[in-house]
Amino acid sequence: SQQGEEDPQALSIQEGENATMNCSYKTSINNLQWYRQNSGRGLVHLILIRSNEREKHSGRLRVTLDTSKKSSSLLITASRAADTASYFCARGAGGFKTIFGAGTRLFVKA
Amino acid sequence: SQTIHQWPATLVQPVGSPLSLECTVEGTSNPNLYWYRQAAGRGLQLLFYSVGIGQISSEVPQNLSASRPQDRQFILSSKKLLLSDSGFYLCAWSGPGGSDSPLHFGNGTRLTVT
Numbered sequence: 001s002q003q004g005e006e007d008p009q010a011l012s013i014q015e016g017e018n019a020t021m022n023c024s025y026k027t028s029i030n031n032l033q034w035y036r037q038n039s040g041r042g043l044v045h046l047i048l049i050r051s052n053e054r055e056k057h058s059g060r061l062r063v064t065l066d067t068s069k070k071s072s073s074l075l076i077t078a079s080r081a082a083d084t085a086s087y088f089c090a091r092g093a094g095g096f097k098t099i100f101g102a103g104t105r106l107f108v109k110a
Numbered sequence: 111s112q113t114i115h116q117w118p119a120t121l122v123q124p125v126g127s128p129l130s131l132e133c134t135v136e137g138t139s140n141p142n143l144y145w146y147r148q149a150a151g152r153g154l155q156l157l158f159y160s161v162g163i164g165q166i167s168s169e170v171p172q173n174l175s176a177s178r179p180q181d182r183q184f185i186l187s188s189k190k191l192l193l194s195d196s197g198f199y200l201c202a203w204s205g206p207g208g209s210d211s212p213l214h215f216g217n218g219t220r221l222t223v224t
Contacts, residue, residue, distance in 0.1 A: 030210055031209075031210060033212060033213075035213075040218075040220070041217050041218065042116075042200055042202075042215035042216050042217045042218050043200070043202075043213070043215045044215070045212040045213060045214065048212050088154070090154075090213075092208075092210050093209060094208070094209060094210075095208055095209055096142060096144075096159045096161070096167070096208040096209055097156055097159075097209055098156070098209045098213060099156075100146075100153035101153050102151075102152050102153045103151075103152075103153060
């Protein structure tokens with residue numbers, strides 16, 4: 001499969017804790033993107049990190065990329081109940097095809 | 111600012127009936143347009159993309175087709191729906207960078223074929 005592998009498939013944490021989601025891929029990339037999807041809704045773009053970047057921040061989100069290990073992680077700090085959603089990594093490998101993983105379902109308990 | 115509209119939000123259709131899902135984008139010119147399908151609890155599968163009016167690229171052979179009659183309008187169609195066409199259909203647009211640009215999604219259409 002060309003899809004990335006996300007780990008874990010599901011994650012349940014308490015409000016205020018940090019949430020870490022991991023993504024691995026098999027082929028070369030131009031960039032790695034993270035998206036969020038609330039139940040029954042479209043995906044919302046969170047962060048795009050290019051292959052020559054190692055870390056990127058946006059508010060409470062921190063994304064790292066290790067191209068030697070073909071992996072990326074998304075860290076959400078001080079999680080809130082409103083962060084409950086599915087999170088997807090997607091890789092851009094050139095052309096017009098952005099390839100999505102199966103996602104991690106995050107549940108933040110208030 | 112750019113917005114993307116997708117309708118209908120939900121649709122229940124019998125097997126063998128036709129399908130037409132519409133997507134329009136506002137606030138940007140010459141966007142790249144995409145149709146994705148998401149099976150329950152799964153990632154997204156790219157079905158079609160378009161870089162301009164009348165230009166359609168198909169990623170997965172199936173009984174669906176797409177058309178782009180106007181710069182900011184993208185339509186997904188079928189002449190005869192199959193049970194396996196059930197799913198969550200998402201339209202998206204991106205800037206000129208293709209997969210080097212982030213995707214901006216509509217809110218999707220939940221299609222149930224009965």
